[in-house]
Amino acid sequence: MSSTLGLSLRPYAPTDQAAVLDLINADRMTGQPAATPAMLANALQGRSGVDAGWWAELDRPITSVATSATGTVLGVISYALRPKDDHGVILWLHCREDESTARALLDHAATEIGPRPLDAFHFATALTLGLEALPVRHRPATHAALIAAGYTGTDLWRYMHRTLPAPDLPRLTHYDTEPATPDTRHLVVTEDGKSLADATIGTPAQAIGVLWWIGVEPAARSRGLGRALLGTALDSLTNMGATDVILFVDDDAPSGDDRDRTAAKTLYETSGFQEIDRLHSFSK
Incomplete structure (x- = not known):
């Protein structure tokens, strides 16, 4: 377990399911289904009906949660290694759009992944209906945390409904x-x-x-x-x-x-x- 900015970072546990689903669904966008336990289980295992080939290139994902001093789950991040190019990949992150929590999660994942190139939000997860990449207007704090952490963003897709x-x-x-x-x-x-x-x-x-x-x-x-x-x-x-x-x-x-x-x-x-x-x- 590690601690940063008053948060504690530890591995995801099955007892975190309800709290993590609440975090994910707090970020739900127009035109997206509510995340379910089955969707979360697939995401934790590294399975997705969309972009399945890219997921198959990854080692099994690691998921960590950020908790308060009282044990409340404030954020969650999932990341993995991609052996073919030795990149670390940030798969998904949710934190009720608190920038300090997002930054703590990103820093934690980077430390755990080690000194190698990092990619974030490059393909769809089982938690969404094909939502590839980060919706930057809907997730401004996560976007700001990524930029502050040294990531460079590329505008790829227009999402319509x-x-x-x-x-x-x-x-x-x-x-x-x-x-x-x-x-x-x-x-x-x-x-x-x-x-x-x-x-x-x-x-x-x-x-x-x-x-x-x-x-x-x-x-x-x-x-x-x-x-x-x-x-x-x-x-x-x-x-x-x-x-x-x-x-x-x-x-x-x-x-x-x-x-x-x-x-x-x-x-x-x-x-x-x-x-x-x-x-x-x-x-x-």
Whole structure:
């Protein structure tokens, strides 16, 4: 057990479950499910349905809690080593947005990991629905603690949300649907045997669906196909029980780049989606 700034740092214990879930759910964002004991168990073991390949590269995570003099759990951090590049990885951290607690947790993890490069909030955990990286407006104290600890942040993703149903959007009359993975469904529009557009949606969790991807081939653009496919995807999620839908936009690519998402951003903004936050990852 170590002590810093009046806090005591010790390994997570099963008796901490309720307190840690309270900390996690205090940071819950619009469009995110409430963390459950099963979700926490997966996170502690290093399992996640999203970014599973990256989790598989890690040693088993270590989770520590920060407690007050009376034993109250004030914060929690989970971290691991990645043998392939000898990096330490900060996986998740919650502390009711108290900057001093966040800094104490980060310093503790860095000490335990040892002198090596550190990455923080680089991929999604089992505690969220695909929430990759840190929502910096929603988590300002954690963001400030990372910067104060010497991390450099990179703005990677735009996190957006809208409620369902979406009767304002058009629907396709002809499309194919197929399971992509156990947790996703693929919608495809074809013409003369060629794919014109496709979308991937996630099975709703706690009535929250995810639009993982939507794309239209260049030759099929400017026909309203993207908007109709979006309406069809959201209709499918509604029929699956979703009352909310979220999406993540990788919009850091330069205009004209193959990853340019300018058209997608315009589509989402004019289809009822609102930006909830920007998602940053960090390294030092």
